[in-house]
Structures are given as C-alpha cells and as structure tokens.
Amino acid sequence: MNKLITISQLSKILNLVNSIDKKPSNHVLRYWEKQFKQIKPKIINKRRYYSPEQVEIIKMIKFLLKNKGMTITGVKNVLNLKINKLDGYDSDSLKAEYYKKSFKEKSKTLLNKIKKLKNYGKKNSSKS
Numbered sequence: 001m002n003k004l005i006t007i008s009q010l011s012k013i014l015n016l017v018n019s020i021d022k023k024p025s026n027h028v029l030r031y032w033e034k035q036f037k038q039i040k041p042k043i044i045n046k047r048r049y050y051s052p053e054q055v056e057i058i059k060m061i062k063f064l065l066k067n068k069g070m071t072i073t074g075v076k077n078v079l080n081l082k083i084n085k086l087d088g089y090d091s092d093s094l095k096a097e098y099y100k101k102s103f104k105e106k107s108k109t110l111l112n113k114i115k116k117l118k119n120y121g122k123k124n125s126s127k128s
Contacts, residue, residue, distance in 0.1 A: 003052065004042060004049035004050060004051060005049065005050050005055065006047060006048065006049060006050075007024070007026045007029055007030075007041070007047075007048040007050070008024040008026060010029060010050050010055060010058065011024030011025055011026050011028070011029060012024055013055070014029075014058065014059065014062050016028050016029065016062075029048075029058070030048075032058065032061060033048075035072050035076070036057075036061060036072075036075070036076065036079065038057050038061075038079055039054060039057060039058060039061075040054070041054060056102075057079075059098075059102070060079075060098045061075055061079070063098045063101065064078060064098070067101075068097075
C-alpha cells in the first residue's frame with residue numbers, strides 16, 4: 001500500500017516553511033497544483049493527500065524552480081518532454097541532473113544509517 005502524505009507533511013519535507021513562524025507554506029503547493037497538470041493530489045474529506053509518485057514529481061518541480069532558477073513555463077516544458085527515468089540519463093538533461101541529486105541524497109541517508117548501525121553494534125559488543 002502506498003503511503004499518502006498530507007500537504008503540511010509535504011511542505012515540511014520540501015522545506016517550504018515560513019521563515020518567521022516555521023509553519024508549512026501550503027499555499028506554494030496549492031499554487032503549483034494550479035500551474036502543473038502533473039500534480040493531482042487525492043482529495044479525501046476536503047484534504048489533499050499526495051502519493052510517493054506525486055512527491056517525486058513535486059520534488060523535481062521544486063529542484064528546477066529553486067535550484068536551477070527556471071521559470072514555471074520552463075519547468076512545464078521540461079515536464080512535458082515525457083522523458084522517463086531510464087531515458088532521462090542524457091548527461092545534459094535537467095531531469096537527469098535531478099535524478100543524480102536525488103540518488104546522492106538517498107545514498108547519503110543510507111550510509112548514515114549504516115554508520116549508526118555499526119556504531120550501535122560497537123557499543124553493544126563492548127558491554128559483553
């Protein structure tokens with residue numbers, strides 16, 4: 001079963017928070033939803049829920065807008081290229097750059113988890 005997340009959870013994951021009170025900036029996601037036809041949250045009891053696939057699309061949109069400084073029109077053009085993950089590995093491709101960045105982040109997270117597990121094992125083995 002795919003885990004759905006709320007708009008507030010997604011805002012926090014994307015670090016879309018108000019700099020003053022640290023509240024989630026959900027309005028940004030609602031605006032992007034109007035701009036990008038690829039964003040289609042499930043509406044349950046008048047609340048927005050996003051699938052893992054939707055989260056990936058939104059992360060790419062944020063990357064292209066914020067990290068690459070693209071315009072909304074530019075991002076729409078990139079998303080409309082219909083390049084899938086396998087075809088998107090052209091070294092000049094913006095999508096490929098996003099996937100590389102995403103892969104590096106996931107790799108760092110896994111390495112940190114492995115280090116914690118190793119350290120935890122060392123602590124416990126010294127007690128015996």
